[in-house]
Amino acid sequence: MSYFARFAAQLAVALVVLELLSRVVLGHKPALRYDKRYDRLSAPNQNVVEAQEGFSRGRTNELGNLDSPMPSPLPAHAILALGDSLTEARQVGHADRWPERLAALTQREVYNAGQRGWSPANALGYLQAEKQRFAPEYVVLQVSGNDIDDMVSEKRPHVVEGVEGLSLKVPKRGKSGMAAKINKAKELVSRSALGGNLITAGLTVLGAGNDGSGNALGCSPPTAFNTKAANWLLAQIRAEHAKTVVIYLPLLNYYEGCSDKCTGAAELFRNAAATAGLPFVDATAALCSSFAQTHQPLHGFWNSLPGVGHLNSEGNDVVAHVLADYFAGQKAAP
Amino acid sequence: MIFSSLPFLIFLPIVLLLVALLKQEQHRRIAIFAASLFFYGWWDWRFCFFLVAASTIDYWLALKIQQAAPIQKRRWLLLSLASNLGILAAFKYVGWLSHNINQLTGWNLPAVDIPLPLGISFFTFQAMSYTIDVYRGQFNPTKRWFDFSFSMSFFPHLIAGPIVRASHFIPQLDKEHPIERDNLLDGLATFSKGFLKKTLLADQFAVCADVVFANPAFFSSGTVWLGVAAYTAQIYYDFSGYTDMAIGLARMFGFQFPNNFDHPYLSGNITDFWRRWHISLSSWLRDYLYISLGGNRKGRLRTYVNLALTMLLGGLWHGANWTFVVWGGLHGLALAMHKLISERWPNPGQVRRLLGVPLTLLFVMVCWVFFRAPSFDVASIVLRKMAFIDSVGCDWPYVQALLGLGAAIGAHVYVAFDRRLAFDFRKPIFLTILVVALIIDLMFAPTSHGAFIYFQF
Numbered sequence: 193m194s195y196f197a198r199f200a201a202q203l204a205v206a207l208v209v210l211e212l213l214s215r216v217v218l219g220h221k222p223a224l225r226y227d228k229r230y231d232r233l234s235a236p237n238q239n240v241v242e243a244q245e246g247f248s249r250g251r252t253n254e255l256g257n258l259d260s261p262m263p264s265p266l267p268a269h270a271i272l273a274l275g276d277s278l279t280e281a282r283q284v285g286h287a288d289r290w291p292e293r294l295a296a297l298t299q300r301e302v303y304n305a306g307q308r309g310w311s312p313a314n315a316l317g318y319l320q321a322e323k324q325r326f327a328p329e330y331v332v333l334q335v336s337g338n339d340i341d342d343m344v345s346e347k348r349p350h351v352v353e354g355v356e357g358l359s360l361k362v363p364k365r366g367k368s369g370m371a372a373k374i375n376k377a378k379e380l381v382s383r384s385a386l387g388g389n390l391i392t393a394g395l396t397v398l399g400a401g402n403d404g405s406g407n408a409l410g411c412s413p414p415t416a417f418n419t420k421a422a423n424w425l426l427a428q429i430r431a432e433h434a435k436t437v438v439i440y441l442p443l444l445n446y447y448e449g450c451s452d453k454c455t456g457a458a459e460l461f462r463n464a465a466a467t468a469g470l471p472f473v474d475a476t477a478a479l480c481s482s483f484a485q486t487h488q489p490l491h492g493f494w495n496s497l498p499g500v501g502h503l504n505s506e507g508n509d510v511v512a513h514v515l516a517d518y519f520a521g522q523k524a525a526p
Numbered sequence: 527m528i529f530s531s532l533p534f535l536i537f538l539p540i541v542l543l544l545v546a547l548l549k550q551e552q553h554r555r556i557a558i559f560a561a562s563l564f565f566y567g568w569w570d571w572r573f574c575f576f577l578v579a580a581s582t583i584d585y586w587l588a589l590k591i592q593q594a595a596p597i598q599k600r601r602w603l604l605l606s607l608a609s610n611l612g613i614l615a616a617f618k619y620v621g622w623l624s625h626n627i628n629q630l631t632g633w634n635l636p637a638v639d640i641p642l643p644l645g646i647s648f649f650t651f652q653a654m655s656y657t658i659d660v661y662r663g664q665f666n667p668t669k670r671w672f673d674f675s676f677s678m679s680f681f682p683h684l685i686a687g688p689i690v691r692a693s694h695f696i697p698q699l700d701k702e703h704p705i706e707r708d709n710l711l712d713g714l715a716t717f718s719k720g721f722l723k724k725t726l727l728a729d730q731f732a733v734c735a736d737v738v739f740a741n742p743a744f745f746s747s748g749t750v751w752l753g754v755a756a757y758t759a760q761i762y763y764d765f766s767g768y769t770d771m772a773i774g775l776a777r778m779f780g781f782q783f784p785n786n787f788d789h790p791y792l793s794g795n796i797t798d799f800w801r802r803w804h805i806s807l808s809s810w811l812r813d814y815l816y817i818s819l820g821g822n823r824k825g826r827l828r829t830y831v832n833l834a835l836t837m838l839l840g841g842l843w844h845g846a847n848w849t850f851v852v853w854g855g856l857h858g859l860a861l862a863m864h865k866l867i868s869e870r871w872p873n874p875g876q877v878r879r880l881l882g883v884p885l886t887l888l889f890v891m892v893c894w895v896f897f898r899a900p901s902f903d904v905a906s907i908v909l910r911k912m913a914f915i916d917s918v919g920c921d922w923p924y925v926q927a928l929l930g931l932g933a934a935i936g937a938h939v940y941v942a943f944d945r946r947l948a949f950d951f952r953k954p955i956f957l958t959i960l961v962v963a964l965i966i967d968l969m970f971a972p973t974s975h976g977a978f979i980y981f982q983f
Binding site: 195196198199202203206210218219386389390393394446447487488489492494495497498499 | 733737740741744746918919920921922923924925926954955957958961962965966968969
């Protein structure tokens, strides 16, 4: 056999092994689909392997959420958790995610509809589109500092101001033209776990890696328009579902006194919740208290930077307890 | 344009193709010279003029040294040394000196912040070795300005060595260097090995070391030990990876560079370590500084002083910071002590042989703390943590660093048993291994690192 024939044969075997390894341990991101009412959602019934931050293996349900099947309507006393990657919590195993832990602590059914890259703007679109389908008793809406930018970003569903006041705008995803062809090609290659990983890695190397997934978890100081947008969004969400609880998950700087990296974000959402008449739960104190006792940051993993990125298993546990305390208080209230 | 970056991986095949297409040696040399200036100018084109001017001065001074009467030779040499050391001092140490003078005297000398030309420490040392060799009569200076400028600016060694002495490189210019298949394959193999050392190992270790050294007080003793071990591995794989890439690149163009590393962490004592670590610098310091100070010819005490002084200055060569001076001083002290011990007890016993490698490695690791820490305050916190004082803190067993250290230890054990780790692209399996390694590299390499540690020196 010639040199190149032997090389091709060996490479083919190696690629098959790498594909299998990707599907089991190295990482497998689900393809995305887009809904014109609330934008991105993971494709349904897909295997997911997270290995860049923490490690977990799972499968999206029939709706594209990383959770068990979601009946319609939901059982009585059910809670629907909406939020971004901090709620989806792909980085930890299913049983370790805060919605799952909250279910165990409150003896309620909790359904995790968290989606990577979502902001309250996606949540509003989702509630408007799907409320008849689920009708949970409670909605828990998770917000964080990065939502300040996300809910007004033109790349995502966002709040716009027109002559008739504020409204929600969902970006149009091209179904024709070059962008659509590129997306189609990406989707095709992404059917292979290895191909999907290589696309992500290649885009990162070329500096185009930010796909608007909210992975960077950055935030800007609030502006007057952000404040207005947050007030409007939470008021609209209350109008869609009155029994909504807003939980704020901070992005903490553990190296400098356990402070929130997004200065002013908690205040902005607390005020917006108060204006909308929604209960507001802030997990900051509980997370910092846990850190003070254990010296272990509640964000970050053994395969990523400590104190940076998403909530780890302990972090999810603290959040679940904070919410369980809130619901226990509600139950005890006269 | 660092060797492991995308622009360089585009630049290299273009230059190789251009040189391969040229039939005449002179044209090939001009093409490589122009490519070298383009490569250097990629950072700051103004420094190309500086590089050419510095080369021209030493070319001219070397000829003057050769032509001068014996009594005059020394003056021309001193002029060359003053020129090179002056350049080095002006760019690298003036700011540091004025800061220290202000601290000591309370004066208010203005802060000087001159941009440092990349590779200045390397090419000034190369130039000095040339004029000193000519002065000592060990090497005849080249009559051709182009040959000397070519040897100084040849892009594979320009930024971070190895320090290729003119006496090693210029004789190679007597031969023709067309692009040849065997050189290309061997060069590519060495380059690939260095590329993987840098991107697959050093950059992963850097993530761990950077985080720990940025906030050592935050971490537990175990994690700080991991951070120091990660830096120990990072600096080796970063610099030896760079050197492999430089050697491989030179080989692709038909040139030979001296080896710069010989598995230094397998050294049985500190003297052995300096025979295996950054060989081109340590041999330079030995030949041009230690011997010039008198070496071991002026009595035992003077030998120890010379050793310590050489290493102290070697430390300072790495950067204008007292932490580097302490790093060099500690190594100098250890070298002097080892000399004393091996003179008194020349035959190492079983215990010394057995404990030699781990104790040398431990000493080297402790010294790296001063090398890596930005200040003595940080170094002190790291050392306290390593001594398990205030040991409580965040535990962070960074998986990638642990896996990398496992691989590094495995590779060292493999090499310790006289095995060789090298690619040979004449066999297709090595090409497959390279492609697989590059895929894994692409998937897991951190994107926030890139620059080689030795670029800053």
